[in-house]
Amino acid sequence: MTPTPFSQTPPAANTTLLEVHDLSVHYGYGAGATKAVQNVSFRLAHGEFVGLVGESGSGKSTLGFALTGLSKPPAHIEKGRILFGGKDIASLDAEQLREQRHGGIAMVLQSGMNALNPVRSIRNHFVDIFRAHGHVERSRWTARATELIGKVELTPQVLDRFPGELSGGMRQRVSIALALSLEPELMVFDEPTTALDVLVQHAVMNTIIELQKSENFTAILISHDLGIVLESAQRVMVMHEGRIVEDAPARQILQNPQAPYTRMLLSHYADPRAEVVELPGFADRQQRKAEGASRTEAATHTPTVSPRTRRTDQHAMVVENVSKIYPAPRRGEAPVRAVDNVSFTLEPGAALALVGASGSGKSTIAKLITAVEKPTSGSIRFGDLDVGKLNRRHFRRLHRDVQMVFQDPYSALNPLHTVEYALTRPVINFTGLTGTDARRRVLELLDIVGLSPVEEFAAKLPHQLSGGQRQRVVIARALASDPQVIIADEPVSMLDVSLRAGVLALLEDLREQWGVSLLYITHDLLSARVVTDNIMVLNGGAVVERGVTADVLQNPQDDYTIRLLDAIPNPRKVVA
Amino acid sequence: MTTSLPPTTAAIRAPLSTIDAAPSPWKVVVRVASTVWSNGKARIGLVMLAVFILLAIFAPLIAPYGARETGFERSADGSAAHWLGTTAAGEDVLSQLLYGAQISIFVGLVAGLLSTIIAVLIGLSWGYVRGFGADVINFVVNLFLVIPGLPLMIVIAAYLSGGGIGMIIVVVVITGWAWGARVLRSQTQSLRSRDFVTAAVFSGERPFRIVFREILPNMTSLIVGNFFGAATAAILAEAGLEFLGLGDSTVVSWGTMLFWAQNSNALLTGQWALLFAPGLCIALLATSLTLINFGVDGISNPRLREGTKK
Structure with missing residues (x-):
């Protein structure tokens, strides 16, 4: 384990190497300038x-970039000095x-x-x-x-x-x-x-x-x-x-x-192995479960059942002995076995985490169950649909019920279409609503994902939105067809820590309120702990460990799971 | 951060009070136009092109004489009556220049537009389909790319001789679409793997709509650039073919002016304006289109214009 770095004694030569004095860096000039750095002052000693x-x-x-003299126009040092070894870098x-x-x-x-x-x-x-x-x-x-x-x-x-x-x-x-x-x-x-x-x-x-x-x-x-x-x-x-x-x-x-x-x-940091895991906006899952149970009991007395829970034609996604082998990248090399004999069932309303480092085959599984790729062997069934052999012409039937939330909100929205267009298309394609009805549904979707004022957001282009807002639009688009299954492929890994909890809470609420089942693909064990009930750990395309999320993370059996857990940066580990 | 989830049923029962129509697509056109205009070079190009187009349209009003009006002093130098002199056949050069602009601009824009449309249709579908179909298109496009352009043009023009302007446009389009198709195909292939295209599949979109509504708008700058490039090439090819005498030499265009000037040894007789004036016009028209292309670059990348974070 990493030795605690700040327990060592400070370097003997405690002389100043770098001194930044009242530094401001702006992009552009005048009133319209973006003030990226404002009045920053600090000093660095040798060896710090x-x-x-x-x-x-x-x-x-x-x-x-300013410190290294690599600022490029339109960025420029508005005022202040950067003294490195006594010389002002800006003047070089x-x-x-x-x-x-x-x-x-x-x-x-x-x-x-x-x-x-x-x-x-x-x-x-x-x-x-x-x-x-x-x-x-x-x-x-x-x-x-x-x-x-x-x-x-x-x-x-x-x-x-x-x-x-x-x-x-x-x-x-x-x-x-x-x-x-x-x-x-x-x-x-x-x-x-x-x-x-x-x-x-x-x-x-x-x-x-x-x-x-x-x-x-x-x-x-x-x-x-x-x-x-x-x-x-x-x-x-x-x-x-x-x-x-x-x-x-x-x-x-x-x-x-x-x-x-x-x-x-x-x-926003917590140890996924802890007995009780709480994040802002998330009480501990176990406790919530208990509360939820009492709430449902209470709810049976009052007839306020949402329309979704009455739905009877919910299907499970059944994956049996699926393998996916890609041809060898170069002549003479072995073919790549991306997914190796994986079986699981995603029950209606369940939340399953698929966890592994990159190259473990978790994204390939997402492609297989959405019919983007065909499995080499094994079967994937969703209701009466044979997903593994689904023809391109029947994609709409599958995507009506199985939708995807993409990892990168910056590339998942067409930069030239407004939010309204991105949401209107699936509404028209899947629900048959047109004109004002479709627009009403679009605004309703925006409201559901918490983007209000809805009219204003509907007219925006993706580059006018922040990463978190874009991811909400992507989620709204996935909801447009009123799906039964949502596959979320690292939905928060591109977002700032403070935005993550909001997006995760949204996914969680949607699952509980609408009875949508969630396949949550991630390398982030902490978020897996807060949003899922069950977990599967993948290594080299094969499942190495599976079980109830809290149990697996608290008592990991496989070496690979333990290594993944150890790799999580956690400030509290340093103190412990 | 918590999200308030209003009960869906309530949202349906109480519809949002004002539901306006969706924003008009004309906004996009206005946005594109203002983007191109905001570039200094493109503005110069647009002004030059506008001047040429106005001169061509109003040639009958501006020109001092008719284009084919003969009977003036032959091979005269510039004078108050004939600013740029007269040709060997006794026609006014300035009038011919103004009327000639009509043909050059018409051929340039029509041939450029047609070859761009072919390039877009073939390039985009070629980029999106996989398998046998793509191989067939690949073979055809490569065939057109390896055949040297000018000889092919001359052979086709000679074969279709006497067709006039229409024939020239056909020749320029046949020989000019392949390169654009190839460029658009590679861009389509790189856009095809982007998440938003996969997302469109998840939105239930048909392939045709994905290609032309999701992918195509992201290539606006390439396509418009391709159009101006093709128009420039068409103007030059038209002038070249007519200069070689392959067009209808009775039509007055900048190319035929050069053809007749060469035939009458205008340079030897010191009548430089006969060669210089149409040559300069061809060069300026081509330059204006190239300048516009600089401004077109900003269209399909909003980030090139507005400073955004990250």
Whole structure:
């Protein structure tokens, strides 16, 4: 397990490396300018590991780019100074900036793994840097590259590979090694692990923490995930709407958060293994179940049964011994067995979690039960429909009852159609309503997902909505056909922590009120714990563990489940 | 964050008081037009194109003489009566230039439009279907792409000789659609795998509607760009074919002006205006269309215009 980083003694040389004084960064000029960073001041001592936390749009990346002198128009420093080793970064020209990259400031980007040139080997990437700065003798190039690649826990063979031959985690390690090659005094990590798989994320974070200690550089870790930051950084700065609202040692943030915003962020973390799991807007599931039971008893006396619960033609989704084999990606390689002999039944009104790291086959299962892909063997039945052999012409029959909520709300809505159009189409296709009736139904759907004033939201284009609002539109669209089954493929993984609970609560309410069954696909065990009753853990396409969600997470049997649980960043683990 | 869920039955019983009609599709047109206009280069291009079109439409009013009116002094230099001089046959060059704009712009716009329509129909369906159908289209498109354009044009034009403007348009369309189809197909293929297309399948949409209502609007800039490119190519091809004498040489167009100027050795006699004026007009018209294309880029990507977060 990761050693608690802030228990170590502060570096002896407690001198200031970086000083930011009253910095404001704006996008654009004049009254219409977006004030991304406002009046930020802080100082960094040599060897410090500082976390910078904030949600999307808080200005954290803008600040990171300003520190490294990488701000691009229309972003510009409105006022304030950034003193690095006594020099003002803003006053440097491009060539001075390039020179100071050696022994100065390096940055590792979120998409750093895509920052590698696909047609050049990893060795060439190192050579380019050595040649540009001339700080390593030609005879030592290979030795130095091998040494650097070793620091990020990769083998020297990697040097002769091309970026396309490496996994995402390996590429991110390479870009960290490249940043290290200039022996920087300050490393800025901008969401270094966000694009990586959970298990890999954990391993790369550990490498960064180890490196920071052994190389003793000063580090700023920019992340949206307070859990990751608290696990690794000594000091945490919390950013909200362009301002730093809290700047305190990690332990203090955790035990005694001052700013209400920090408290709100912290309230969204919990240990999925705990006896009682509560999130804002969610009481513990077990307790809710108990309350719900008494409520239904009470309800039997009053005839206020919603129209949906009276529905008699509810079907279960029955999946039996399903396998999906994709042809080999390259000649001579084995075919890919994406799903391996999986069986389960999704009862009407039930909530089932499908959990696993990326590549575990969970999204393939979603494609199979929505007939987007055909299974290689096995059968999938929904009522009298044989989903596995469903013809394209009969898709409407299936999609009337089985709908999907997509992972990425930014790509699931056509950018050129208004919300109204996106919702009107399924209403017309599935319910046969037209004209004013269809419009009334659309506005009703918007009301159900909590987007009001409805008229205003109906007229909006997707880019005028926030991520959470877009995901609500996607959910409203899934509801348009009045479905029996909703498949939610990582519905909250692209959203800010504070928005997640709202979307999850919406899904949960819909399930309870409308009797919709939910297949919840995720790698996030905490959200699985709060919205589902049963869970299946997938590894390499096969089910390795299944059972009641709370039981499985509290007493995991399989190694893989335990590893997934350990990989969850949880600030409370640090204190324990 | 909690969501209040009103009971659905109540929502149905108490309909929302005012239900207006859905927003008009004309808004989209206005949005597109203002986007193109907001680009400086495109504005210059639009103004140039508008001037050419107005000159062409009002040529009968503006032109000092008729296009085929002969009987003036032959091969005269510019003068107050004939600003750009006269041709070897004794026609007024300025009048011919103004009337010639009609043919060039007409051929450019019609041939550009027709070849774009073919490119869109073939490119989009080719990009969306998989399997045998796609292979067949692939073969046909590649066939048109590997045949050298100008020789093919000359062969077809010679075969259809005497067809006049209609023939030229047919030749330009036949030889001009394949490249656009290929570009639109690859864009369709990349859009086909986007989530919103899958979401449209889940919304119960038919393939035809998915292709033309979900995918096509996202390629507006490519299609409009393709149209202006095809129109430019058509104007140049028309001038080229007529210059080679393959069109109807009795029609007055910029291409035939060049053809007759070359025949009468206008450069040797020092009558540069005979070659220079139609040549410059062709170049300026092509330039105006290319400039408009700069503004078209912003249409299908709203983020290129409005600064949004993330």
